[in-house]
Amino acid sequence: MAKSHTQFVCQSCGHVSVKWAGRCAGCGEWNTYVEEVRAPAQARSFGRTGVQTGPQRIPDIPSQLEARVPTGFREYDRVLGGGVVPGSLVLIGGDPGIGKSTLLLQFSHTVAGRGHTVLYISGEESANQLKLRAERIEATHENLFVLSETDLDLAVRAVEQVKPDFLIVDSIQTVYRPSLTSAPGSVAQVRECTSALLRLAKDLNIATFIVGHVTKDGNLAGPRLLEHMVDAVLYFEGERHHAFRVLRAVKNRFGSTNELAIFEMKNEGLEEVANPSEMFLSERAERTPGSAVVAALEGSRPLLLEVQALVASSSFGTPKRMSTGADHNRVSLVMAVLEKRLGLQLQASDAYVNLAGGMRVEEPAIDLGVALAVASSFRDRPLADGDVYIGEVGLTGEVRSVSRLEQRIREAEKLGFRRCLVPMHSLRGWRYNGTIQVIGVSTVQEALDLAL
Template sequence: MAKKKTKFMCQSCGYESPKWMGRCPGCNQWNQMVEEVSITGTPKRTFMHSETTVSTKPAKLSAVETVQEPRVTTDLKEFNRVLGGGVVPGSLVLIGGDPGIGKSTLLLQVSSQLSAKASKVLYISGEESIKQTKLRADRLAVKDDNLFIYSETNLQLIHSAIEELAPSFVIIDSIQTVYHPEVTSAPGSVSQVRECTAELMRIAKMNGIAIFIVGHVTKEGSIAGPRLLEHMVDTVLYFEGERHHTYRILRAVKNRFGSTNEMGIFEMKEDGLEEVANPSEIFLEERSQGTSGSTVVASMEGTRPVLVEIQALISPTVFGNPRRMATGIDHNRVTLLMAVLEKRVGLLLQNQDAYLKVAGGVKLDEPAIDLAIAVSIASSFRDQPTNPTDCIIGEVGLTGEVRRVSRIEQRVSEAAKLGFTRIIIPSNNLGGWKVPEGVELAAVSTVNEALKIIFGK
């Protein structure tokens, strides 16, 4: 006869312990150990290793035949871009984001577009009733006979519905509300999320069904549940943005079928999400003219160049240690560039507070933005505005040199398209490509050269 025992499991990383601990040894998080009931004596069936109908044997790598993964595209080109070209059949995609950001709206629109391609789509909502989902569908003008709505949280019933309907695409909203009756812990716990995701992955791989699951996020911004959840799925997408602003950013942090550097921009409107074809215009439309501390850089987001504004505010500190704050840029990169400016250029920044921000809520992490950050800091420190038609591109080394960047032709073409007439680039990037008409290139090899060209001294 099975015996019931209790164990304590970390809700952050899944670490198990026979006794309660205030701090988890696995992830060092406090107050994450929750008591759960485990059954011993009778071996519990694990859903990951449930019976399969296909027998597989080890095969030689050279004898394996491969074909190009077929993809199903939607009408949202930005969504297709982030996924790597479209939806791969049999894939398991996890979408996370803050509450109210528009995850359900995005997936309902995607469901409508996929069902319009003569494919059955099953939208399973564990948070809304069928009537509530229908009201939202009416607001988004979603009407299609191939789109089926199901309100259920029991995974066994969900599995039965998938077998009966045999859809090509399934949406689970959300994974934290789904539970398996054989798992004794509460819905949303580590055990439930892990086992339910494993079962959904088995369904996706065996039947070739593309499954999208919505994941809640914690107050720190990471997807709730164990990190194992992100390792199990094929693709992890984050839907970001401010609830009180209309623009949303969809980015991939893991993608087995495409690049993780892609970014999709959407605008939330009354009738749903609309893709933004030219995000550079959006990021620069509210740029103020004639103010110091503002520069524009052409950054690459995957295969697409995006022009964004970098703002800096340098002011004398009133504390013993000056503050360094950055939004959208790595804090360590700002500290490094300020040290380069102080050592190589001679700017006395050790008694100055520094606040930097990327306008529009974009996060930049490529080295080509270094020179623009340095120029923004110098512009605010000297209180000298930069030329509004200048675009600055380049990586900065510790000796103050400006280093070569990749895809310079695409960056310059995007800047020329938006009316920038002078572009500061690394000298090593000159030659071998066509310069757009009406664009003046200023090649620099050091930060000092760049500051002399921009400020005239």
């Protein structure tokens, strides 16, 4: 009979070592090795049960469209690429308390109301706790089954008994396989449980959603292999002190990874936001120095956001620079351009930049709005009312073109803005036929003269 052996496994990357070390040889992290007992190898079939096929010529494979199941959430369908693909495995991550379980419980109720059977397996809450939360958000459909279980083998038996169309496991760090000696949440358990759920989803054609915990760095806990195994990886994020939540796709085998969904957290659960631009600008104060409206693009959706800047005299030798929602490096670059090309003496001032509403935008198309908001606060003069600013700022002070300009302008026109300052290069050979006035600018100085 084969003996068990002790090994040390890194909890960050899954690297295996025969002896303990302070630093992982695979990822370089410190104090991540955990001792595990390696069970003797057993004969195991890795092939899929059922059909056995050999190599095929790709032109001979019949083409067929994947039938997608709508979730009842238009925003959720947008992120998934048009709906849920049967047999897919989707991983959803996010900070604790952000609303992952609430989102999945509402989703379960919605698809159950469309005639589908849903099995919700929770390793973190009891059945009574699930019932209390389900009653609060009114998710009590008769086609929704719940099970409080951490033993994956027993959970698989429940799946074979219920035969659901949708399976939800909350969370992958709490379930375990008794055949493995490592603790729940370890690299070996997470890898093996995810592999078992992947085979279950593909063999029985069950759309499966698993919840993953995140580390303090914001990355999904467990081995990086976890993200490679699943079909889609979604991040549910947002500031806990804001009511808005954003669902982003960072991997999607069945759709785009540039889409996002915006929800608002209420007492009754999550509610879709139909017009996020109007929502983000609803509390904007008019004719206030340091405030500018920009048009960002997230996937195929244009968003109008308010950029707020505050420039104040510094009490220390080194001025402070802070940014919330915008890329800190881009903000520093824009401020350096304002100092060098426009002559603004910002080296003795603290500067704070914020995207109102808790949104996070990394695209450079908001550079022009950031630059004008900082200049407006520095001069203590409000920008022209009814303006929207679009453009990337270069190191020489030029305003560079951005993608999908017409979509951004249409969103600004829909919300009643009167002028739109855009890169001059984007207007060459193109004219916008609408009521909003589109003005091309070549430099930040030219844009500032028009805005003030």
